[in-house]
Amino acid sequence: MKLYKSIFVLLSLLLASCNQSLPSPQLPDLVVSFINVSMVDMNGRCLNGYQIQATISNQGTAIANNVTAVETSTGQTFTIDKLEAGQKFTVTLPANSPTGIYVFIVDPQNTTPEINETNNNLSFLSPTPTPPVECIQAMPGVTPVGTLDLSTDPSLSMTLTAAPTFPNVPPLSREVLLNSNYRSQDWGEFQLTDGVFERTSTLSVGSSDAFTTRFQEPIIFGDLNSDGSEDALVVLNTQNGGTGHFIELAAVLNQNGLPLNVSTLYLGDRVIVDSGYIQAGLIMLNMVVHAPNDGLCCPSQSVTWSFRLQDNQLIQLP
Incomplete structure (x- = not known):
């Protein structure tokens, strides 16, 4: 009888240890957080005609490598080689969708394990574009940190490197x-x-x-x-x-x-x-x-x- 009780106690302890919650895994969370069609970039600089700007964010707790994104209406794709937790990256592409509808999907093949697998796409219906009243003429050879314009030079590499961002205030989760x-x-x-x-x-x-x-x-x-x-x-x-x-x-x-x-x-x-x-x-x-x-x-x-x-x-x- 004592042997049975000992076995029962041991099994109970094993089951209790199995039921303990495991720590949450450290994973990235890739999100298309912004889409816009404009003749002005996010820094107020003039663009070469109407362009679509999209921002990819890593809202998770771990780094994401080789992040692929696609704009489905035009088939344009690009890859960001690394996104640290909390980083974001903005890319500019030609706005040539025949319908005016743009859909960006990040990690379309689900190759990157994430905290949330349901927030990887964002759509945008472009209204009739209106030329801006004014914009800043870009300085030759100057590209804002953390962005890359792929709309003017098709020979540019489609593998991008994100610059680190250091927000002064914690974001709202x-x-x-x-x-x-x-x-x-x-x-x-x-x-x-x-x-x-x-x-x-x-x-x-x-x-x-x-x-x-x-x-x-x-x-x-x-x-x-x-x-x-x-x-x-x-x-x-x-x-x-x-x-x-x-x-x-x-x-x-x-x-x-x-x-x-x-x-x-x-x-x-x-x-x-x-x-x-x-x-x-x-x-x-x-x-x-x-x-x-x-x-x-x-x-x-x-x-x-x-x-x-x-x-x-x-x-x-x-």
Whole structure:
């Protein structure tokens, strides 16, 4: 009997040790974090005609080597030989998609193990380009650090080397944004927990003061207030018992590494935020909204809306 008890205790200890959580692996997380079509690069310099600029970021905790990316509508590919954790790299390519739709995919063959394998692509619907009022004429032979223009010289190597970046303020992580406080003109102030907030009714059953707000993809990162820190735009989806899905855009400033929701703007019922970017404070959202004959259930019209954060208020531009 003692032998059986000893064996039982030993097996219990072995099972307990197997059930202990293992430390999270150190892996990269490759993300296409920005796409834009313009005649001006991210440093305000003139480009040779309309070009598409895309930024590849490593938002993980480990280095990524030989990072391949492809723009699917034109078949243009490039490789970044190394991206450290926290680094980003911007490449400029000819904007010659026949449809005006650009889709960038990083690590298209899934050869690099990542923390998140679901955020490797980003699409962009190019509006009718408008020439810039002015831009800076580039100095001959000068290329901004951390970027490379492949649009003017096809003989340039397609293997790129990223320059290190040293942000002054810690970036806002996805986890932080999914557990932050938000303020809505319609729904008041609340805190998400793992991307969800549920308010139960304080009145009768089924009362309209009960609602559920959920985080919705995508998160759009960029500098909203020109202070050099990476801020964020968060999409919120609120339901209050009916068929409506009330979509809001929340501007979250990076205050020394802490999130501060300074403005939340209502976008519409059941509209879709497909993608977007922030450049020089300008916010561009690629959306699907209701055409004149659409039912509320089924928006079908693709549009690009522009916004700006002015005096800590989100303003839609004409």
